[in-house]
Amino acid sequence: MIATPAYHASTAANAVPGAPPAPSIRHDWTVPEIQALLELPLMDLLWWAQAVHRAANPGYRVQLASLLSVKTGGCEEDCAYCPQSLHNSSDVTGRPELEVEPVLERARAAKQAGAHRFCMGWAWRDIRDGAPFEAMLQMVRGVRELGLEACVTAGMLTDSQAARLAEAGLTSYNHNLDTSPEHYDRIISTRTYQERLETLARVRRAGISMCCGGIIGMGETTTDRASLLQVLASLNPHPESVPINALVAVEGTPLQEQPPVDPLELVRMVAVARILMPTSRVRLSAGRETMSREGQVLCLLAGADSIFYGDTLLTTGNSAVDADRELLAAAGVNPWLDPSR
Numbered sequence: 001m002i003a004t005p006a007y008h009a010s011t012a013a014n015a016v017p018g019a020p021p022a023p024s025i026r027h028d029w030t031v032p033e034i035q036a037l038l039e040l041p042l043m044d045l046l047w048w049a050q051a052v053h054r055a056a057n058p059g060y061r062v063q064l065a066s067l068l069s070v071k072t073g074g075c076e077e078d079c080a081y082c083p084q085s086l087h088n089s090s091d092v093t094g095r096p097e098l099e100v101e102p103v104l105e106r107a108r109a110a111k112q113a114g115a116h117r118f119c120m121g122w123a124w125r126d127i128r129d130g131a132p133f134e135a136m137l138q139m140v141r142g143v144r145e146l147g148l149e150a151c152v153t154a155g156m157l158t159d160s161q162a163a164r165l166a167e168a169g170l171t172s173y174n175h176n177l178d179t180s181p182e183h184y185d186r187i188i189s190t191r192t193y194q195e196r197l198e199t200l201a202r203v204r205r206a207g208i209s210m211c212c213g214g215i216i217g218m219g220e221t222t223t224d225r226a227s228l229l230q231v232l233a234s235l236n237p238h239p240e241s242v243p244i245n246a247l248v249a250v251e252g253t254p255l256q257e258q259p260p261v262d263p264l265e266l267v268r269m270v271a272v273a274r275i276l277m278p279t280s281r282v283r284l285s286a287g288r289e290t291m292s293r294e295g296q297v298l299c300l301l302a303g304a305d306s307i308f309y310g311d312t313l314l315t316t317g318n319s320a321v322d323a324d325r326e327l328l329a330a331a332g333v334n335p336w337l338d339p340s341r
């Protein structure tokens with residue numbers, strides 16, 4: 001039996017009248033507690049997630065994050081899900097690394113289309129000093145000058161690189177744990193879970209907000225999903241953004257034969273992430289393109305308050321911008337308006 005939601009007596013200053021009080025923030029959730037949440041009857045789980053979400057994030061605003069791959073493919077890591085790994089035979093090669101001005105052009109277009117955050121990806125094991133890093137810093141400065149949040153995902157980094165990114169104004173650094181510590185070795189062998197946690201600690205030390213989540217649909221058990229969420233929720237403070245990806249099973253990767261994720265499994269994962277990390281942004285990430293409008297609305301209802309917005313992710317497709325505008329309008333949710341979060 002698991003306890004009902006624990007609440008603080010206080011309410012958020014801008015809470016909707018009649019909304020439940022703000023949920024408490026915990027970092028000591030156990031794997032069995034989390035697994036019990038993942039296995040709740042869906043209606044009960046949705047009710048719980050709704051109560052937490054409405055209390056912690058009144059107003060149902062959804063942040064729009066656009067994604068651009070600056071350096072695509074040729075990565076020496078062996079992540080089994082990733083089309084950009086040199087170890088996989090997926091056909092992602094031949095794209096030149098983008099320069100500063102074309103990237104900023106794409107950022108301007110994303111802003112014009114209504115994006116709030118511009119995320120840039122590099123298919124690297126780690127950041128190395130030199131011209132590409134100097135260009136990354138210029139891109140971050142340029143994106144911030146446009147008034148957009150800037151996020152970078154580029155693998156491991158050093159303390160001094162993190163400090164320079166912070167100085168350039170980087171809002172957030174994305175580095176996912178991907179799966180549970182127990183399932184991890186079946187997915188990646190070229191870097192350890194501990195190295196991921198150390199990278200995240202460096203991001204935090206530099207004062208950059210943390211974007212960290214994972215992927216479902218890689219052959220993991222429900223206990224693995226609970227274990228991933230347990231590690232995320234044990235981070236103190238919780239990651240400011242938590243991307244929840246459904247595997248995009250790309251031909252040429254070892255996971256190409258994985259069956260598609262049941263959308264209701266994604267709904268459950270989003271709902272439990274929302275309950276555990278009430279004030280984090282839970283981003284409904286890869287895997288949305290093949291989901292029905294109704295499945296996506298259920299994810300929003302379960303507490304997702306950010307989506308990747310734009311026709312492509314890094315190397316694969318995403319829902320079309322027009323379809324997303326219609327989706328948000330049909331759901332009656334507003335884009336995020338508070339740039340401080």
Ligand code: SAM
Nearest residue numbers: 081082123124153154155176245246247248286
């Ligand atoms: N190389 C950097 C790294 O690994 O941190 C940055 C780019 S990497 C592509 C960013 C994240 O995208 C991965 O950690 C993984 O969670 C997600 N990702 C990559 N391929 C995916 C796929 N086929 N399906 C779902 N998510 C994927």
Ligand code: DTB
Nearest residue numbers: 153243248285286313314315316
């Ligand atoms: C995240 O968690 N998902 C995004 C972003 N962070 C970098 C990437 C998804 C990639 C999906 C496969 C592709 O397009 O290559």
Ligand code: SF4
Nearest residue numbers: 075077079082085123
């Ligand atoms: Fe490289 Fe990142 Fe892809 Fe792993 S997920 S192969 S580190 S680009």
